[in-house]
Amino acid sequence: MRVLVTGGAGFIGSHIVRTLVSWGHEPLVLDALRPGAHTAGPPSLPEGVPCVRADVRDEQRVRKALRGVDAVCHQAAKVGLGEGVADAPDYVGCNDLGTAVLLAAMAETGVRRLALAGSMVVYGEGRYDCPRHGTVRPGPRAERDLAAGRFEPRCPRCGQDLVPGLVGEDAPADPRNVYATTKLAQEHLAAAWARATGGRAVSLRYHNVYGPGMPRDTPYAGVAALFRSALARGEAPRVFEDGGQRRDFVHVRDVAAANALVLGALDERERGGFAAYNTGSGEPRTVGDLARALATAHGGPAPVVTGEFRLGDVRHVTADSGLLRSRLGWKAEVSFEEGMREFAARTE
Ligand SMILES: NC(=O)c1ccc[n+]([C@@H]2O[C@H](COP(=O)([O-])OP(=O)(O)OC[C@H]3O[C@@H](n4cnc5c(N)ncnc54)[C@H](O)[C@@H]3O)[C@@H](O)[C@H]2O)c1
Numbered sequence: 001m002r003v004l005v006t007g008g009a010g011f012i013g014s015h016i017v018r019t020l021v022s023w024g025h026e027p028l029v030l031d032a033l034r035p036g037a038h039t040a041g042p043p044s045l046p047e048g049v050p051c052v053r054a055d056v057r058d059e060q061r062v063r064k065a066l067r068g069v070d071a072v073c074h075q076a077a078k079v080g081l082g083e084g085v086a087d088a089p090d091y092v093g094c095n096d097l098g099t100a101v102l103l104a105a106m107a108e109t110g111v112r113r114l115a116l117a118g119s120m121v122v123y124g125e126g127r128y129d130c131p132r133h134g135t136v137r138p139g140p141r142a143e144r145d146l147a148a149g150r151f152e153p154r155c156p157r158c159g160q161d162l163v164p165g166l167v168g169e170d171a172p173a174d175p176r177n178v179y180a181t182t183k184l185a186q187e188h189l190a191a192a193w194a195r196a197t198g199g200r201a202v203s204l205r206y207h208n209v210y211g212p213g214m215p216r217d218t219p220y221a222g223v224a225a226l227f228r229s230a231l232a233r234g235e236a237p238r239v240f241e242d243g244g245q246r247r248d249f250v251h252v253r254d255v256a257a258a259n260a261l262v263l264g265a266l267d268e269r270e271r272g273g274f275a276a277y278n279t280g281s282g283e284p285r286t287v288g289d290l291a292r293a294l295a296t297a298h299g300g301p302a303p304v305v306t307g308e309f310r311l312g313d314v315r316h317v318t319a320d321s322g323l324l325r326s327r328l329g330w331k332a333e334v335s336f337e338e339g340m341r342e343f344a345a346r347t348e
Protein backbone atom coordinates (compact mmCIF):
# COMPACT_ATOMS: atom_id res chain seq x y z
CA MET A 1 0.00 0.00 0.00
CA ARG A 2 1.25 3.47 -0.87
CA VAL A 3 0.69 5.74 2.14
CA LEU A 4 1.17 9.49 2.39
CA VAL A 5 2.34 10.25 5.93
CA THR A 6 1.84 13.92 6.73
CA GLY A 7 4.12 15.06 9.56
CA GLY A 8 6.16 11.97 8.67
CA ALA A 9 9.40 13.70 9.64
CA GLY A 10 8.15 14.26 13.20
CA PHE A 11 8.55 12.12 16.29
CA ILE A 12 5.60 9.75 15.82
CA GLY A 13 5.40 10.12 12.03
CA SER A 14 8.98 8.96 11.47
CA HIS A 15 8.32 5.80 13.53
CA ILE A 16 5.18 5.17 11.47
CA VAL A 17 7.25 5.50 8.30
CA ARG A 18 9.78 2.95 9.56
CA THR A 19 7.02 0.53 10.59
CA LEU A 20 5.27 0.87 7.23
CA VAL A 21 8.53 0.11 5.42
CA SER A 22 9.17 -2.94 7.57
CA TRP A 23 5.62 -4.19 6.95
CA GLY A 24 6.22 -4.00 3.20
CA HIS A 25 4.27 -0.80 2.49
CA GLU A 26 5.44 2.20 0.52
CA PRO A 27 5.30 5.39 2.59
CA LEU A 28 6.02 8.90 1.38
CA VAL A 29 6.28 11.94 3.59
CA LEU A 30 4.87 15.43 3.43
CA ASP A 31 6.16 17.65 6.22
CA ALA A 32 6.76 21.38 6.59
CA LEU A 33 9.73 20.66 8.92
CA ARG A 34 8.48 23.37 11.26
CA PRO A 35 11.42 24.77 13.23
CA GLY A 36 9.82 24.27 16.68
CA ALA A 37 9.36 20.58 15.96
CA HIS A 38 12.88 19.99 14.66
CA THR A 39 15.33 21.35 17.20
CA ALA A 40 17.51 18.24 17.06
CA GLY A 41 18.43 18.66 13.37
CA PRO A 42 17.17 17.03 10.21
CA PRO A 43 14.86 14.03 10.57
CA SER A 44 16.15 10.52 10.02
CA LEU A 45 13.99 8.71 7.51
CA PRO A 46 14.74 5.30 6.00
CA GLU A 47 16.65 5.47 2.75
CA GLY A 48 14.52 5.75 -0.34
CA VAL A 49 11.47 7.26 1.37
CA PRO A 50 10.53 10.42 -0.55
CA CYS A 51 10.03 13.51 1.58
CA VAL A 52 8.24 16.57 0.24
CA ARG A 53 8.86 19.68 2.27
CA ALA A 54 5.48 21.38 2.17
CA ASP A 55 2.75 22.69 4.40
CA VAL A 56 -0.50 20.70 4.59
CA ARG A 57 -2.29 23.97 3.86
CA ASP A 58 -0.60 24.17 0.45
CA GLU A 59 -3.40 22.77 -1.67
CA GLN A 60 -1.38 22.32 -4.85
CA ARG A 61 1.55 20.54 -3.22
CA VAL A 62 -0.82 18.29 -1.26
CA ARG A 63 -2.83 17.37 -4.36
CA LYS A 64 0.39 16.51 -6.17
CA ALA A 65 1.66 14.40 -3.27
CA LEU A 66 -1.60 12.42 -3.27
CA ARG A 67 -1.06 11.07 -6.78
CA GLY A 68 -1.06 7.28 -6.77
CA VAL A 69 -1.63 7.12 -3.02
CA ASP A 70 -3.93 4.47 -1.45
CA ALA A 71 -4.24 5.94 2.03
CA VAL A 72 -3.25 8.92 4.15
CA CYS A 73 -1.84 8.81 7.65
CA HIS A 74 -2.31 12.36 8.94
CA GLN A 75 0.17 13.16 11.72
CA ALA A 76 1.08 16.76 10.87
CA ALA A 77 -0.03 19.11 13.61
CA LYS A 78 1.14 21.83 15.89
CA VAL A 79 1.39 20.02 19.22
CA GLY A 80 1.61 20.88 22.90
CA LEU A 81 -0.09 23.35 25.18
CA GLY A 82 1.31 26.48 23.55
CA GLU A 83 0.97 29.93 24.98
CA GLY A 84 -2.75 29.99 25.52
CA VAL A 85 -4.80 32.07 23.17
CA ALA A 86 -1.93 34.02 21.58
CA ASP A 87 -1.02 31.20 19.22
CA ALA A 88 -4.60 30.02 18.60
CA PRO A 89 -4.47 31.15 14.94
CA ASP A 90 -1.36 29.03 14.33
CA TYR A 91 -2.94 25.96 16.00
CA VAL A 92 -6.18 26.33 14.10
CA GLY A 93 -4.29 27.02 10.87
CA CYS A 94 -1.98 23.99 11.06
CA ASN A 95 -4.41 21.55 12.57
CA ASP A 96 -7.86 22.43 11.27
CA LEU A 97 -7.35 24.43 8.10
CA GLY A 98 -4.54 21.96 7.31
CA THR A 99 -6.87 18.99 7.79
CA ALA A 100 -9.60 20.65 5.71
CA VAL A 101 -7.20 21.29 2.81
CA LEU A 102 -5.94 17.71 2.98
CA LEU A 103 -9.48 16.25 3.05
CA ALA A 104 -10.63 18.41 0.14
CA ALA A 105 -7.63 17.26 -1.88
CA MET A 106 -8.33 13.62 -0.95
CA ALA A 107 -11.95 14.03 -2.07
CA GLU A 108 -10.77 15.45 -5.36
CA THR A 109 -8.12 12.82 -6.02
CA GLY A 110 -10.26 9.88 -4.87
CA VAL A 111 -8.18 8.82 -1.85
CA ARG A 112 -10.69 7.21 0.50
CA ARG A 113 -8.72 5.92 3.47
CA LEU A 114 -7.53 8.02 6.37
CA ALA A 115 -5.81 7.30 9.66
CA LEU A 116 -5.73 10.40 11.85
CA ALA A 117 -3.54 11.19 14.85
CA GLY A 118 -6.16 11.85 17.50
CA SER A 119 -5.52 12.61 21.13
CA MET A 120 -6.77 11.88 24.62
CA VAL A 121 -6.90 15.63 25.17
CA VAL A 122 -10.38 15.62 23.60
CA TYR A 123 -11.73 14.15 26.87
CA GLY A 124 -10.49 16.86 29.23
CA GLU A 125 -10.48 15.50 32.80
CA GLY A 126 -10.68 11.74 32.86
CA ARG A 127 -13.51 9.59 34.17
CA TYR A 128 -14.46 9.73 37.84
CA ASP A 129 -16.91 7.96 40.08
CA CYS A 130 -18.44 9.37 43.22
CA PRO A 131 -19.45 6.78 45.83
CA ARG A 132 -22.87 8.50 46.05
CA HIS A 133 -23.46 9.94 42.59
CA GLY A 134 -21.88 7.45 40.23
CA THR A 135 -19.98 8.73 37.18
CA VAL A 136 -19.51 12.49 37.42
CA ARG A 137 -17.67 15.10 35.39
CA PRO A 138 -15.77 17.55 37.56
CA GLY A 139 -15.01 20.91 35.93
CA PRO A 140 -11.56 22.51 35.77
CA ARG A 141 -9.82 22.62 39.16
CA ALA A 142 -9.89 25.96 40.98
CA GLU A 143 -6.62 27.86 41.37
CA ARG A 144 -7.16 28.28 45.11
CA ASP A 145 -7.50 24.49 45.55
CA LEU A 146 -4.31 23.85 43.61
CA ALA A 147 -2.43 26.58 45.51
CA ALA A 148 -3.53 24.94 48.76
CA GLY A 149 -2.24 21.55 47.58
CA ARG A 150 -5.72 20.13 47.00
CA PHE A 151 -5.01 18.45 43.71
CA GLU A 152 -7.74 15.82 43.51
CA PRO A 153 -10.91 16.98 41.76
CA ARG A 154 -14.00 16.60 43.90
CA CYS A 155 -17.57 15.57 43.16
CA PRO A 156 -19.34 18.58 41.62
CA ARG A 157 -22.52 17.58 43.50
CA CYS A 158 -21.37 16.64 47.00
CA GLY A 159 -17.70 17.65 47.19
CA GLN A 160 -16.62 14.08 48.09
CA ASP A 161 -13.36 12.53 46.95
CA LEU A 162 -13.65 10.69 43.64
CA VAL A 163 -12.27 7.43 42.31
CA PRO A 164 -10.53 7.85 38.91
CA GLY A 165 -11.46 5.34 36.20
CA LEU A 166 -10.77 4.54 32.55
CA VAL A 167 -12.19 6.76 29.81
CA GLY A 168 -14.05 5.02 27.00
CA GLU A 169 -14.42 6.34 23.45
CA ASP A 170 -18.05 7.19 24.13
CA ALA A 171 -17.17 9.66 26.90
CA PRO A 172 -18.37 13.17 26.04
CA ALA A 173 -15.75 15.46 24.53
CA ASP A 174 -14.49 18.22 26.80
CA PRO A 175 -11.51 19.94 25.17
CA ARG A 176 -9.93 22.29 27.72
CA ASN A 177 -7.51 24.32 25.62
CA VAL A 178 -6.90 25.53 22.07
CA TYR A 179 -4.80 22.51 21.07
CA ALA A 180 -7.42 20.06 22.38
CA THR A 181 -10.13 21.97 20.54
CA THR A 182 -8.24 21.70 17.27
CA LYS A 183 -7.68 17.94 17.76
CA LEU A 184 -11.41 17.45 18.29
CA ALA A 185 -12.27 19.57 15.24
CA GLN A 186 -9.92 17.39 13.14
CA GLU A 187 -12.06 14.37 14.03
CA HIS A 188 -15.30 16.14 13.17
CA LEU A 189 -13.84 17.22 9.84
CA ALA A 190 -12.71 13.66 9.12
CA ALA A 191 -16.18 12.31 9.99
CA ALA A 192 -17.83 14.89 7.71
CA TRP A 193 -15.42 13.97 4.91
CA ALA A 194 -16.17 10.25 5.38
CA ARG A 195 -19.93 10.85 5.16
CA ALA A 196 -19.65 13.10 2.13
CA THR A 197 -17.22 10.98 0.12
CA GLY A 198 -17.94 7.42 1.27
CA GLY A 199 -14.40 7.30 2.67
CA ARG A 200 -13.24 5.56 5.85
CA ALA A 201 -11.51 7.43 8.62
CA VAL A 202 -10.12 6.21 11.91
CA SER A 203 -8.78 8.46 14.62
CA LEU A 204 -6.32 6.89 17.02
CA ARG A 205 -6.57 8.91 20.22
CA TYR A 206 -3.03 8.58 21.48
CA HIS A 207 -2.19 8.77 25.12
CA ASN A 208 1.19 10.15 26.28
CA VAL A 209 3.56 8.88 23.62
CA TYR A 210 7.24 8.48 24.49
CA GLY A 211 10.31 6.82 23.05
CA PRO A 212 13.35 7.41 20.85
CA GLY A 213 13.31 10.63 18.88
CA MET A 214 10.96 12.39 21.27
CA PRO A 215 11.50 16.14 21.01
CA ARG A 216 13.28 17.60 24.04
CA ASP A 217 13.54 20.99 25.65
CA THR A 218 10.94 22.61 23.47
CA PRO A 219 8.03 24.32 25.23
CA TYR A 220 5.91 21.46 23.91
CA ALA A 221 8.08 18.55 25.02
CA GLY A 222 6.36 15.79 26.93
CA VAL A 223 7.04 15.29 30.59
CA ALA A 224 9.18 12.18 29.99
CA ALA A 225 11.55 14.23 27.77
CA LEU A 226 11.75 17.02 30.35
CA PHE A 227 12.63 14.56 33.13
CA ARG A 228 15.26 12.89 30.99
CA SER A 229 16.84 16.22 30.04
CA ALA A 230 17.06 17.16 33.75
CA LEU A 231 18.74 13.84 34.55
CA ALA A 232 21.17 14.31 31.66
CA ARG A 233 22.20 17.65 33.25
CA GLY A 234 22.72 15.84 36.57
CA GLU A 235 19.62 17.42 38.07
CA ALA A 236 16.68 15.79 39.82
CA PRO A 237 13.45 15.59 37.81
CA ARG A 238 11.02 18.17 39.19
CA VAL A 239 7.58 16.65 39.66
CA PHE A 240 4.60 19.00 39.73
CA GLU A 241 1.63 18.71 42.13
CA ASP A 242 2.22 15.70 44.40
CA GLY A 243 3.26 13.35 41.61
CA GLY A 244 -0.01 11.41 41.84
CA GLN A 245 -1.33 12.48 38.39
CA ARG A 246 -2.33 9.34 36.51
CA ARG A 247 -1.45 8.94 32.84
CA ASP A 248 -0.89 6.17 30.36
CA PHE A 249 2.55 6.23 28.77
CA VAL A 250 2.49 4.40 25.47
CA HIS A 251 5.60 3.59 23.50
CA VAL A 252 6.00 5.22 20.10
CA ARG A 253 6.71 1.87 18.38
CA ASP A 254 3.38 0.56 19.65
CA VAL A 255 1.64 3.69 18.36
CA ALA A 256 3.34 3.22 14.99
CA ALA A 257 2.16 -0.40 14.86
CA ALA A 258 -1.41 0.70 15.68
CA ASN A 259 -1.29 3.07 12.70
CA ALA A 260 0.01 0.40 10.33
CA LEU A 261 -2.68 -2.00 11.53
CA VAL A 262 -5.47 0.55 11.12
CA LEU A 263 -4.30 1.51 7.64
CA GLY A 264 -4.35 -2.13 6.61
CA ALA A 265 -7.84 -2.60 8.06
CA LEU A 266 -9.48 0.42 6.44
CA ASP A 267 -11.67 -1.50 4.13
CA GLU A 268 -13.06 0.49 1.24
CA ARG A 269 -16.11 -1.75 1.07
CA GLU A 270 -17.36 -0.42 4.39
CA ARG A 271 -18.08 3.03 3.15
CA GLY A 272 -18.67 6.37 4.78
CA GLY A 273 -17.52 5.60 8.28
CA PHE A 274 -15.60 7.24 11.07
CA ALA A 275 -14.37 5.53 14.23
CA ALA A 276 -12.16 6.62 17.11
CA TYR A 277 -10.01 4.31 19.23
CA ASN A 278 -8.15 5.09 22.41
CA THR A 279 -4.51 4.16 22.01
CA GLY A 280 -2.80 3.62 25.33
CA SER A 281 -0.68 0.94 26.95
CA GLY A 282 -3.46 -0.13 29.32
CA GLU A 283 -1.01 0.24 32.24
CA PRO A 284 -1.86 3.53 34.00
CA ARG A 285 1.06 5.07 35.92
CA THR A 286 1.57 8.27 37.85
CA VAL A 287 3.88 11.11 36.86
CA GLY A 288 5.78 10.29 40.07
CA ASP A 289 6.22 6.66 38.87
CA LEU A 290 7.58 8.01 35.59
CA ALA A 291 10.13 10.27 37.32
CA ARG A 292 11.27 7.45 39.62
CA ALA A 293 11.57 4.95 36.76
CA LEU A 294 13.69 7.35 34.72
CA ALA A 295 15.86 8.40 37.69
CA THR A 296 16.50 4.74 38.56
CA ALA A 297 17.25 3.75 34.98
CA HIS A 298 19.55 6.73 34.53
CA GLY A 299 21.23 6.30 37.92
CA GLY A 300 20.56 9.98 38.67
CA PRO A 301 19.22 11.92 41.64
CA ALA A 302 15.80 10.98 43.02
CA PRO A 303 12.88 13.13 41.85
CA VAL A 304 11.83 16.20 43.80
CA VAL A 305 8.10 16.77 44.26
CA THR A 306 7.63 20.54 44.02
CA GLY A 307 3.91 21.12 44.51
CA GLU A 308 3.99 23.52 41.54
CA PHE A 309 1.06 23.32 39.17
CA ARG A 310 -0.09 24.55 35.79
CA LEU A 311 -3.61 25.80 35.47
CA GLY A 312 -5.34 23.79 32.79
CA ASP A 313 -3.48 20.55 33.49
CA VAL A 314 -5.83 17.67 34.11
CA ARG A 315 -5.34 15.55 37.21
CA HIS A 316 -5.95 12.06 35.91
CA VAL A 317 -6.67 10.81 32.46
CA THR A 318 -6.27 7.19 31.51
CA ALA A 319 -7.84 5.51 28.55
CA ASP A 320 -9.59 2.25 28.10
CA SER A 321 -7.93 0.92 24.96
CA GLY A 322 -9.90 -2.34 24.96
CA LEU A 323 -11.76 -1.51 21.75
CA LEU A 324 -8.58 -1.20 19.69
CA ARG A 325 -7.43 -4.51 21.12
CA SER A 326 -10.68 -6.36 20.47
CA ARG A 327 -11.54 -4.83 17.06
CA LEU A 328 -8.07 -4.74 15.54
CA GLY A 329 -6.08 -7.16 17.61
CA TRP A 330 -3.60 -4.45 18.59
CA LYS A 331 -1.66 -4.86 21.79
CA ALA A 332 1.03 -2.69 23.34
CA GLU A 333 4.19 -4.78 23.27
CA VAL A 334 6.62 -2.49 25.09
CA SER A 335 6.21 -2.61 28.87
CA PHE A 336 6.59 0.51 30.99
CA GLU A 337 9.79 -0.76 32.64
CA GLU A 338 11.41 -1.87 29.39
CA GLY A 339 10.39 1.28 27.51
CA MET A 340 11.62 3.61 30.24
CA ARG A 341 14.93 1.77 30.55
CA GLU A 342 15.53 2.15 26.83
CA PHE A 343 14.34 5.76 26.86
CA ALA A 344 16.57 6.77 29.80
CA ALA A 345 19.63 5.22 28.17
CA ARG A 346 19.35 7.16 24.93
CA THR A 347 20.07 10.77 24.30
CA GLU A 348 18.30 11.49 21.06
N1 LIG B 1 3.37 13.15 21.25
C1 LIG B 1 2.26 12.81 21.87
O1 LIG B 1 2.27 12.36 23.04
C2 LIG B 1 0.92 12.93 21.16
C3 LIG B 1 -0.23 12.61 21.88
C4 LIG B 1 -1.47 12.69 21.25
C5 LIG B 1 -1.54 13.07 19.92
N2 LIG B 1 -0.41 13.40 19.24
C6 LIG B 1 -0.55 13.79 17.81
O2 LIG B 1 0.37 13.02 17.05
C7 LIG B 1 0.78 13.74 15.89
C8 LIG B 1 2.30 13.75 15.79
O3 LIG B 1 2.83 14.39 16.95
P1 LIG B 1 4.36 14.33 17.35
O4 LIG B 1 4.42 14.17 18.82
O5 LIG B 1 5.07 13.37 16.48
O6 LIG B 1 4.80 15.83 17.04
P2 LIG B 1 6.02 16.40 16.15
O7 LIG B 1 6.00 17.88 16.34
O8 LIG B 1 7.27 15.65 16.42
O9 LIG B 1 5.56 16.04 14.67
C9 LIG B 1 4.65 16.80 13.95
C10 LIG B 1 5.21 16.99 12.55
O10 LIG B 1 4.24 17.71 11.79
C11 LIG B 1 4.91 18.72 11.04
N3 LIG B 1 3.95 19.81 10.83
C12 LIG B 1 3.38 20.63 11.76
N4 LIG B 1 2.56 21.50 11.15
C13 LIG B 1 2.60 21.22 9.83
C14 LIG B 1 1.96 21.78 8.70
N5 LIG B 1 1.11 22.80 8.82
N6 LIG B 1 2.21 21.24 7.49
C15 LIG B 1 3.06 20.20 7.35
N7 LIG B 1 3.71 19.64 8.39
C16 LIG B 1 3.48 20.14 9.62
C17 LIG B 1 6.09 19.15 11.90
O11 LIG B 1 7.12 19.73 11.11
C18 LIG B 1 6.50 17.82 12.52
O12 LIG B 1 7.48 17.16 11.74
C19 LIG B 1 0.15 15.12 16.03
O13 LIG B 1 -1.01 15.15 15.24
C20 LIG B 1 -0.21 15.21 17.50
O14 LIG B 1 -1.32 16.07 17.71
C21 LIG B 1 0.82 13.34 19.83
Ligand SMILES: [Zn+2]
Nearest residue numbers: 130133155158
Ligand atom coordinates in the same frame (compact mmCIF):
# COMPACT_ATOMS: atom_id res chain seq x y z
ZN1 LIG C 1 -21.00 13.03 44.82
